[in-house]
Amino acid sequence: MKLYDYKLAPNPRRVRIFLAEKGVSVPTVQVDLRAGEQFTPAFRAINPECTVPVLEFDDGHRLTEVIAICLYLELAHPEPALMGVGAQERAIVADWHHRIERQGFWAVGDAFRNSVPGLKGRALPGPDDYEQIPALAERGRARIARFFEMLDNELAGRDFVAGERYTIADIAALVTVNFAGRIGLAIPDACAHLQRWHAAVSARPSAAA
Numbered sequence: 001m002k003l004y005d006y007k008l009a010p011n012p013r014r015v016r017i018f019l020a021e022k023g024v025s026v027p028t029v030q031v032d033l034r035a036g037e038q039f040t041p042a043f044r045a046i047n048p049e050c051t052v053p054v055l056e057f058d059d060g061h062r063l064t065e066v067i068a069i070c071l072y073l074e075l076a077h078p079e080p081a082l083m084g085v086g087a088q089e090r091a092i093v094a095d096w097h098h099r100i101e102r103q104g105f106w107a108v109g110d111a112f113r114n115s116v117p118g119l120k121g122r123a124l125p126g127p128d129d130y131e132q133i134p135a136l137a138e139r140g141r142a143r144i145a146r147f148f149e150m151l152d153n154e155l156a157g158r159d160f161v162a163g164e165r166y167t168i169a170d171i172a173a174l175v176t177v178n179f180a181g182r183i184g185l186a187i188p189d190a191c192a193h194l195q196r197w198h199a200a201v202s203a204r205p206s207a208a209a
Contacts, residue, residue: 002027003069004046004054009033010105010179011066012053013209017171018070020206022077026055039127050127067097070168082168089163096162096169104147104176111140112183144185147176152191159197166201174201 003019005012005028019026031037031052038050047054047064055063055072063069074083084090113123114137123130151173154161162169177187177198187194201207 001058002029002056004029004031004043004052004056006031006033006052009052010175011051014066014171014175015053015055015069016209017175017206018073018082018168020209021080021082021166021171021204022073024073024077044127048127049125051125082166082171084162084167093162093167093169096167097172100161100169100172100176103143103150105172105179107140107143107147108176108179108183108185109140110136111144111185112137112179114140115183141183141185144180145188148187148191148194151197152194155193155197159200161197166204170201174198174207 003015003026007030031043037043044050046062049064051064053066053069055069063072084093113119114132114134119132121129121131123132160166160170161173187198
């Protein structure tokens with residue numbers, strides 16, 4: 001088994017943090033996205049979507065979505081539980097994970113990919129070219145501000161995003177907040193609960209993955 005990765009990309013980082021929390025080591029292959037290695041015939045044969053991460057099994061089967069890779073790892077290595085314990089908690093974690101992606105991660109992606117000069121003509125990941133839409137970048141930045149406020153309000157009453165334990169929802173939120181920071185959108189000073197949470201999860205050894 002091996003993981004196709006790119007150290008600077010946020011999606012593979014989510015898997016690396018998940019692996020680190022599990023204490024699981026997987027050989028990695030770096031795919032240089034900046035150099036366009038994801039578009040080479042060799043990598044297209046691995047993932048026609050031209051994205052990372054990709055988890056490749058020894059039998060040749062591959063997983064190309066973050067949530068699928070993490071689900072496999074959770075089932076193969078149940079402890080520590082990062083996707084909830086019991087039916088209700090698992091559903092709550094899944095609900096929060098999707099909410100983080102929809103309200104936060106996708107918003108940062110819109111703001112980033114529709115404004116960075118180096119991504120001109122590449123506003124969406126994948127094999128096809130799409131032009132940047134400045135209005136989507138502006139809307140994305142507005143959505144991120146609202147995302148920060150929402151998380152701050154939720155974290156006023158607990159230590160972790162989805163409840164009493166660190167989960168995949170915290171991983172998604174950490175990567176989202178750090179991704180936003182790359183385009184100059186830091187946690188506002190008024191969001192003290194979000195700042196407290198961010199400092200705590202950033203101090204976990206897995207955050208360096």
